[in-house]
Amino acid sequence: MNSCRSNILIAQYLGLLLAMSACASAPYQPADIASVPFQDRAETQARGPIEVSAAVPGPEETRALFDLPLYDSGIQPVWIKVRNGSDDWIRYAPVSTDREYFSGQEVAYVHKGAFSKEARKQMNHYFFDMGMPRRIPPGESRSGFVFTHAQPGTKAFNVDLFGASREQDLSFTFFIDVPGFQPDHSEAYFGELYDPGEIRDLDRDSFRAELAALDHQTRDSSGQALGLPINVVVIGEPEHVLQALIRANWVEKPRTASEIAADQTYLFGRIADVVFRKKRTAGGGSTELRFWLSPMREGGTPVWFVEVTHHVGGGKGQGELDPDVDDAAAYFVQDIWYGRGLAAYGWVRGQGQVPFDNPNQSFTGDRYFTEGYLAVMWLSGPALSMLELDELDWDEAPGRVEP
Amino acid sequence: MRRPGQYAVMLALFVAASAFAQAPVPGFLERAITQAEGAVTVTVAVPSDQESQDFFGVPLYKRKIQPVWLEISNDSDATITFLPLGLDPQYFTPIESAFLGAGGAGKTDASMRKFFFDRKIDMYIDPGEKRTGFMFTALQQGTKSFNVDVYTDDEQLINFTFFVPVPGLRLDHSDVDWETLYPAAEIRELDKDALIEALAAMPCCTTDKKAEGTGDPLNLVVIGDVDDVYYAFIRAGWDETEVVSVSSLAKMGKSFVSGSEYRYSPVSGLYVFGRPQDVAFQKARANINERNHLRLWMSPLRYEGVPVWIGQISRDIGVRLTAKTITTHKVDPDVDETREYLVENLAYSQALARLGYVEGVGPATIGEPRGNLTGDPYFTDGKRVVLWISSTPRDFGDIQDLDWGAQPTR
Numbered sequence: 178m179n180s181c182r183s184n185i186l187i188a189q190y191l192g193l194l195l196a197m198s199a200c201a202s203a204p205y206q207p208a209d210i211a212s213v214p215f216q217d218r219a220e221t222q223a224r225g226p227i228e229v230s231a232a233v234p235g236p237e238e239t240r241a242l243f244d245l246p247l248y249d250s251g252i253q254p255v256w257i258k259v260r261n262g263s264d265d266w267i268r269y270a271p272v273s274t275d276r277e278y279f280s281g282q283e284v285a286y287v288h289k290g291a292f293s294k295e296a297r298k299q300m301n302h303y304f305f306d307m308g309m310p311r312r313i314p315p316g317e318s319r320s321g322f323v324f325t326h327a328q329p330g331t332k333a334f335n336v337d338l339f340g341a342s343r344e345q346d347l348s349f350t351f352f353i354d355v356p357g358f359q360p361d362h363s364e365a366y367f368g369e370l371y372d373p374g375e376i377r378d379l380d381r382d383s384f385r386a387e388l389a390a391l392d393h394q395t396r397d398s399s400g401q402a403l404g405l406p407i408n409v410v411v412i413g414e415p416e417h418v419l420q421a422l423i424r425a426n427w428v429e430k431p432r433t434a435s436e437i438a439a440d441q442t443y444l445f446g447r448i449a450d451v452v453f454r455k456k457r458t459a460g461g462g463s464t465e466l467r468f469w470l471s472p473m474r475e476g477g478t479p480v481w482f483v484e485v486t487h488h489v490g491g492g493k494g495q496g497e498l499d500p501d502v503d504d505a506a507a508y509f510v511q512d513i514w515y516g517r518g519l520a521a522y523g524w525v526r527g528q529g530q531v532p533f534d535n536p537n538q539s540f541t542g543d544r545y546f547t548e549g550y551l552a553v554m555w556l557s558g559p560a561l562s563m564l565e566l567d568e569l570d571w572d573e574a575p576g577r578v579e580p
Numbered sequence: 581m582r583r584p585g586q587y588a589v590m591l592a593l594f595v596a597a598s599a600f601a602q603a604p605v606p607g608f609l610e611r612a613i614t615q616a617e618g619a620v621t622v623t624v625a626v627p628s629d630q631e632s633q634d635f636f637g638v639p640l641y642k643r644k645i646q647p648v649w650l651e652i653s654n655d656s657d658a659t660i661t662f663l664p665l666g667l668d669p670q671y672f673t674p675i676e677s678a679f680l681g682a683g684g685a686g687k688t689d690a691s692m693r694k695f696f697f698d699r700k701i702d703m704y705i706d707p708g709e710k711r712t713g714f715m716f717t718a719l720q721q722g723t724k725s726f727n728v729d730v731y732t733d734d735e736q737l738i739n740f741t742f743f744v745p746v747p748g749l750r751l752d753h754s755d756v757d758w759e760t761l762y763p764a765a766e767i768r769e770l771d772k773d774a775l776i777e778a779l780a781a782m783p784c785c786t787t788d789k790k791a792e793g794t795g796d797p798l799n800l801v802v803i804g805d806v807d808d809v810y811y812a813f814i815r816a817g818w819d820e821t822e823v824v825s826v827s828s829l830a831k832m833g834k835s836f837v838s839g840s841e842y843r844y845s846p847v848s849g850l851y852v853f854g855r856p857q858d859v860a861f862q863k864a865r866a867n868i869n870e871r872n873h874l875r876l877w878m879s880p881l882r883y884e885g886v887p888v889w890i891g892q893i894s895r896d897i898g899v900r901l902t903a904k905t906i907t908t909h910k911v912d913p914d915v916d917e918t919r920e921y922l923v924e925n926l927a928y929s930q931a932l933a934r935l936g937y938v939e940g941v942g943p944a945t946i947g948e949p950r951g952n953l954t955g956d957p958y959f960t961d962g963k964r965v966v967l968w969i970s971s972t973p974r975d976f977g978d979i980q981d982l983d984w985g986a987q988p989t990r
Contacts, residue, residue, distance in 0.1 A: 266987075270924045277865060280921075282914045283897035301913070305946055310990045311920055339976060458670050459644055459718050460680060489676045489685070497685045499673050507703060511665035533697065534690070564735055574661075574704055 205296035207303055208241040215242075216256065222349050226262030227340075229349045230320075231255060233332045235356035243303075245288045252279055253327035253355075257336055258320035261313040265341035269311050273337030273348070275325035281308040284324050313338075329431060331355070333423035350560065352420060367415050367450070367479070371472045378474040385571060387473070388525045388551055395442045395467075395484055395539075402540035404442050405498075406529055408506040409483040410553045411468070412475050417558030418468075424560065425516025427453040427466065441541070444469045444482060455512075461490025464508060478555075485509045498543040500536055503575055506552045513554060514563060521555040523569030550575045606635055608649065615740045619656035620732070622740050625649045626724045628747045636696070638681030644719040645672050645680060646746075648726065650701050653710035658733030660705050664715055666729030666739075672716040674700045721844060722749045722820035723810065741973065743811050749844055750827065751820045753859040758806055758878070761858075766880045775883050776984055779964060780940045782879070782890055786850035788953060795850055795953040796911075797941040797960055799919050800891035802876060803883055804969030809876070810859070812931035812969045818861035818874065819843045850953075852877045852890060870896035870909070872918070890964075893918050911956045913949060916988070919965055926967060927979055933970035936982035937963045961988050 219232035233255050236248040247254060255274060261267050271278050281304035289297050309321030325334065331352050338347035379387060388410060395404035411418060430452040432440075440448040449467035457464050465486050473480040485506055487499035499505065513519045529549040531537045536544040550572070608627040615622055626648055629641040640647060648667065654660045664671055672680070674696035679685045682692065701713030717726070728740040770778055779801055786795035802809060814820070822828040822844045835842035843864060849856025857875035864871055874893045881888040895918040896909040912918055926932045943962035944950040951957050963986050 270928075272921065272924045272928060280895065280897070280912050280914055280917050282912050282917070283895070286897050286910060286912075302946060305914065308917075312989055314989070337976075341981070458672050458676075460672070462672065462676060487673055487676065489679050497679060499676050501673055501675055501697070504673050504700075508665065511663055512669070515663075515665055515669070533694065563737060566735070568735075 202293035203291050203296060205244055205292055205300045205303070207244045210242065210307075213238050213241050218353070219256070219258070220351060220353060222351075224347065224349070227267065227338060227347060228260040228262070229336050229338070230258040230260075231334075231336065231349075231351045231353065233353045233355050238356075243284075243307075244300075245284075247284065247288075247324075248327055250287065251327045252284060253325050253332065254322040255325050255332070255334060256320065256322055257309050258318060259313045259336075259338065260318045261315060261340075263340060264315050266315060267313050267338045267340040267347070269309065269313065269319075270337045270339065271309070271311070271323050273335045274323050275334065277326065279324040281305055281322075281324060328428070330429050331419070331423060333420075350424070352423065367470055370450070370470055375472045376474060377472060378477055381475065384473070384475045384480075385523075385525060385553075388553065389527060389572075391527065391551075393482070393527060393551060394529065395444050397441050397540045398443055400443065400446070403537075404539045404541065405484055405486065405543065405545055406502060406547055406549075407444070407482045407484055408502050408547070408551060409466075409485050409509055410525075410551055411481040411483055411556055412478050412554070413481070413556035414479060414558070418481065418556050420558040421513055421516065421518030421556040422453055422466075424518055425455075425512050427455050430454045430465070442467065442484070444484075445471065449484075457487070457508075458490055463488045463490060464505060466509070483509075498545070500543070500545045502545045502547050503550065506550065507575075510552050510554060513556065514566065517560040517563065518557050519554060519566055520557040520561060521567035521569060523553050523571035524574050525551040525553055526572040526575075527551055548575045606649075607631060608635075611744070612649075612651075613742060613744060615742070617738050617740065618732075619654060620660060620730050620738055621653045621655070622728045622730070623651040624726075624728065624742050624744060626744045626746050630748075636677075636681060637692075638678070638683075640677060640681045640716070641719060641721075643677075643680040645677050646717050646719040646724065647677075647714045648717050648724070649712075649714055650728065651710060651712045652701070652705055652728070652730065654705040654707060656732065657707045659707065660733065661731040662701065662703050662705065662711070663729040663731060664701070664703065667715055667726050668717040670718045672718075674714075674716060677716040720819075721746055722751055723814050725811070725814045739973075741815070743814065749820070749822050750825055751844075752823050752846075752857075753806075753810065753820070755823055756858050761878060762880045767882060768880055769882045769885065772883075772984075775881065775888070776938050778881055779888075779890075779938045779966070782940055783852060784941050786852055786875075786892055786953070789849070789851055789856075791851060791854060793953050794950075796892045796894055797915055797950075797958065798852065798890050798892050799915060799941050799960065799964050800874075800876070800889075800893055800922070801938065801964050801966040802889040802891060802969060803886055803966065804889070805886060805971070806878075808969045808971045809889065811971075812926060812929075813861045813874070816925050816929035816931055818863045818872075821860040821862060822846050847873060847875075850875055850892065853879070857891075858889075865896075870898070872896070872921075874922070893922050895921070911952070911958070913946075913956065913958045915958045915960050916963075916990070920988075923965055923967065926969075927976045930973035930975060931970055932967060932976075932979050933974055934966075934968035934980040934982055936966040936984040937986040937988060938966060938984055939986050940964045961990065963988055 215234040215238045216232050219230045221230040239247050239254055285300045285304040307322050309323050310319045313319045332355050333352050336349045393407035450470055451468045453466040455464050467484040469482045471480045471482050487505045489497040527549045531546045533546045536546045538544050608625045608631045612623050612625040632640045632647055652662055675693050678688045678693050678696040682688045699714045702711040705711045724744045724746050726742055730738045785797050787793055824846045828846050831842050847860045858878050859876050861874045862871045872895050876889045876891040879888050879890055895912040897912045898910040941962045944959045946959045949957035949959045
C-alpha cells in the first residue's frame with residue numbers, strides 16, 4: 178500500500194505540509210495493563226450470580242495504556258469486567274455505556290497518523306484484543322475496554338447485560354470519580370454553607386406554606402436589582418441530586434475563576450453553588466440549572482432553589498434567553514422524570530405573575546414572563562420507574578390560562 | 581371548552597389575527613392521522629417545508645425545526661397530562677422557534693412571538709376537553725416518527741407511536757414496486773431448516789454492476805413486512821435515502837460546497853440479485869461527522885409468510901484516499917462489531933422480536949483480512965445475523981434468542 182506516498186503528493190499539491198507528519202515512523206508502545214494501577218479503583222456490583230466491575234483510567238493512565246492521548250481527542254476508555262456465574266451465556270450491550278461509543282478500530286484509525294505501517298498494524302491488533310467482548314460464556318469472566326465520549330468530573334454510565342433469564346434486571350449503574358478532574362463542589366462545601374442554628378427543618382405542610390409566601394427571585398450583588406425568578410425547588414441529599422442529574426445527562430458546567438468573578442446572579446447573598454447544563458436542541462440550544470442550597474430542610478432533607486432557563490442556540494439567536502421560564506420548569510420536571518429520577522412533585526402558585534404582553538426585564542437585560550409557579554421536586558438517587566411517581570395534590574398545575 | 585370540529589374555525593381566526601402568516605387553509609390537516617386508546621384520542625399532522633413556511637411565515641425547516649400539529653382529546657373524567665419531552669427531548673420552544681425562524685431575536689416582534697406561543701399545545705387536558713396546538717421538533721424528513729406519551733390520572737402512561745409521511749423527498753423505496761419484484765413462481769416459502777440452508781448458500785458479498793468482484797459482506801438477514809422494516813429502522817434513528825434526481829443532485833452540490841449535512845443523500849448502488857439495493861438507510865453519528873450505511877435487498881424467500889431480506893451494514897470511521905474516486909469513506913474493518921451494534925440499536929428501540937445467526941459470509945481473521953470493492957480490508961467471524969422485526973414495540977428482555985447453530989462467541 179502506498180498511501181504514505183500519495184499522502185505526500187497530495188500534501189505537496191495542496192501545500193498542506195502538516196500532513197507530512199502522517200508518515201512519521203514512531204513505534205507503538207502501549208504499557209502492560211498490569212503496570213498501570215487504575216484497576217485498584219475498580220468498583221464492583223453483584224446481582225445473583227453475575228458480578229460487574231468497572232474502572233475509568235484518567236488522562237495520564239490512558240496515555241500510558243494506549244500510547245495515545247485519547248482524552249485530548251475526547252475519548253475516554255472505560256474498563257469493564259463481567260463474571261458470569263450463571264448457567265447461560267450473557268451478552269453485554271456497549272450502547273448502554275455510551276449510545277455513541279467509538280469502536281476500537283475507529284479509535285486506532287483516527288490516531289494512526291504518528292505511526293509507521295508496522296506500528297499501525299500492531300495498534301489495530303492491540304485495540305481489538307483490548308476491546309470488551311460482548312459475550313460471556315457460563316462460568317467464565319471477560320474484561321476489556323469500551324471507548325466512550327469523555328465526560329468531565331464524575332463518569333456515569335450503565336452496564337446492561339442480557340441473559341437467558343428474563344426475570345432479572347441486569348442493568349448496573351456506575352458513578353466513578355476520575356483522577357484529573359475536580360468538580361466545583363464537594364460534600365464538605367455544602368456542609369459548611371450554613372451554621373447549624375440557621376438551618377430550619379420544616380414538615381411538608383409548613384414547607385408548602387413557606388414556599389407559597391416566598392419572594393423567589395434572584396438579585397444582583399447589591400441585593401437591589403431583581404433577576405429572574407426561581408422556578409424550581411429540589412429536595413434531595415447532594416449525592417442523590419447529582420445521581421439523578423447525571424442519569425438524565427446533565428453535565429456540570431466548569432466555571433473559570435473569571436467567570437465566577439463575573440457572575441452577578443445572587444441568592445442568599447452568594448452566586449450559584451453549582452451550575453449544570455444540557456444541550457437541548459440540535460441547533461445549539463441549551464438549558465441551564467443554577468443551584469443554591471437553601472437553609473431550609475423538608476423532613477430533614479436539604480432544599481435547593483433552582484433557576485432553570487432555556488437558552489436559544491444557533492446563528493443570530495445565540496445567547497438569547499427564552500422568556501418563557503415556565504416552559505423551562507416544565508421541561509426540567511419531565512426531563513428528570515424520563516431520567517427515572519423523580520420520586521414526587523407538586524406545584525406551588527406564588528405571587529409573581531408576569532404577563533406575556535408585559536414582560537419583566539431582569540438586571541441582566543433578559544426579558545421573561547411567567548404564571549408564577551414553582552415546580553417542587555423530590556429527587557431519587559437510585560433509578561425509579563416512571564410509574565412510581567407520587568403527584569402531590571397541591572396547587573392546580575399551571576394551565577395555559579393567560580396570566 | 582372546545583367542541584369537535586372547531587379547530588378549522590380557530591385556525592382561520594388565528595391566521596386572520598396574524599400580520600405575517602399568509603396561509604388561508606392549512607392543507608397538512610388533510611393528512612392528519614388519528615389513534616385512540618381508552619378515553620384518549622390523539623390526532624397528528626406534520627406540515628411540509630412549504631406548508632410550515634406558509635403557516636408560520638418563516639423558513640422553519642431551514643433552521644432544522646419541524647412543527648408537529650396535535651389534537652388530544654380526553655373523554656375520561658380526570659385531567660390527563662401530555663408530555664412534550666416524550667415526543668422529542670430535543671424540542672424547540674415556541675419563542676425559540678420564532679427567533680430562529682426569523683433569523684434572530686431582533687427580527688421578531690411581539691405579534692410574531694405571540695403567534696408562536698399561542699399555538700403551543702397545552703400539557704394538561706381537563707375531563708371532556710380537547711387541546712390543539714403545535715410542538716416544534718428536530719427536523720426529520722421522509723417519514724417522521726414520534727411517540728405521544730399521555731399520563732393519566734390513574735398513573736398509567738399511554739404511549740402512541742406515529743409514522744407520518746412528510747411530502748418533499750423522493751425516497752428510494754418509493755420507487756420499488758414490491759408486488760412485481762419477483763414473479764409469483766419465484767417466491768418460495770421455506771421451513772426453518774430449509775431457510776437456514778438457503779441463507780447459508782446466499783452470496784457472501786455484494787458485487788459491482790457487472791456482477792463481478794466481491795464487495796462488502798452480506799452479514800444481515802431481516803425478516804419483516806415492508807412497512808414494518810421501514811418503521812423499525814426509522815424508529816431506531818435511521819434516515820431514509822433519496823434517489824438520484826435533479827433535486828437531490830442540487831442538494832448534494834450545496835452540501836459539498838457549504839459543508840452542510842445532507843442526511844438523505846443518495847448512496848452508491850451495491851449489487852445483489854443483479855440489482856442495486858431496494859432500500860438504503862443512513863444514520864448520522866455524533867462523532868467526526870461520519871455515518872453508518874445500511875442496504876437491504878428483498879429476497880424471493882418467505883418465512884412464516886413474511887419476506888426475507890439480505891443486507892449489508894458498514895460504519896464510516898474516516899476519509900481516505902483511493903486511486904479510483906480520489907476520496908472515499910474508510911470503513912470500520914471490524915464488520916462484526918458494526919453488525920452487533922445494529923442488533924443493539926434495534927433492540928433498544930424495541931423493534932426486534934427474535935434473533936438468530938446463520939453461516940454464509942465465511943470467516944476472515946484480523947491478521948489475514950479480506951478486501952471489499954474499494955479496497956477496504958475487513959475481518960469477520962463469517963456469520964450472518966437474522967433479525968425478526970417486531971410490528972409492535974418489544975422490550976429488550978422479551979426478544980427470543982434462537983440458537984440456529986451459528987452463535988458468535990465474542
